[in-house]
């Protein structure tokens with residue numbers, strides 16, 4: 001289920017989300033009888049699937065099985081030489097996940113190319129194919145993976161939004177608005193929760209300017225502390241902040257009428 005879209009990808013582009021998956025979903029994979037992960041929509045080259053497998057095998061468990069699924073048969077054929085079964089295989093499939101029952105799905109830079117009304121139905125199809133307790137990580141990044149935004153989605157809907165940036169080149173958190181997941185990007189206008197979040201980060205970043213002397217990590221950490229002190233439900237801890245991340249509860253940013261726990 002789905003449509004062939006542009007196949008743009010790049011080596012190492014998804015490192016931020018991969019590392020977050022290993023840290024945040026590692027226990028889910030460790031506890032799984034069959035640690036099956038699907039990377040949906042890997043694009044013109046399978047490189048990001050190869051990297052996901054390597055990262056999970058090193059950081060979570062060596063017997064992880066990653067299956068790259070693509071809706072475009074030409075891209076499946078191009079990926080097959082990179083397979084390393086049983087840990088890394090490729091196949092043709094769409095949102096229905098080709099009949100697989102993974103514990104985790106990563107779908108990056110896929111829904112960005114769909115219309116917004118298609119997002120929730122796509123989530124439902126993908127999460128409906130997961131093993132009980134399984135999760136979908138769905139988001140977007142820029143070409144080189146310096147800016148990214150993703151949602152953790154389970155069978156009940158989205159749980160959290162994570163924003164991540166390469167702090168060494170970050171001028172202002174406002175640029176993260178360009179990489180919001182599809183479900184939020186069109187809602188980033190004054191008066192919405194997601195707009196208020198980006199503004200809060202921006203204000204925190206400005207107020208933390210003196211900390212720039214100690215490096216951009218200190219400045220980001222300070223900005224996130226300010227956002228949290230203002231009442232935003234920040235779910236992650238300083239160890240993640242120092243990587244240029246912040247994760248908030250979906251309920252804090254959900255657009256009106258959105259799906260998911262705690263959505264207004």
Ligand SMILES: C[S@@+](CC[C@H](N)C(=O)[O-])C[C@H]1O[C@@H](n2cnc3c(N)ncnc32)[C@H](O)[C@@H]1O
Pocket residue numbers: 001002003004005006007008009010013014040041042043044048069070071072075093094095107108109110
């Ligand atoms: C921009 S590429 C993303 C590549 C890679 N995930 C990345 O982030 O670098 C999007 C890919 O998703 C594929 N795609 C789009 N809809 C899909 C679907 N429903 N199921 C599987 N693949 C899909 C497209 O054919 C395209 O190759």
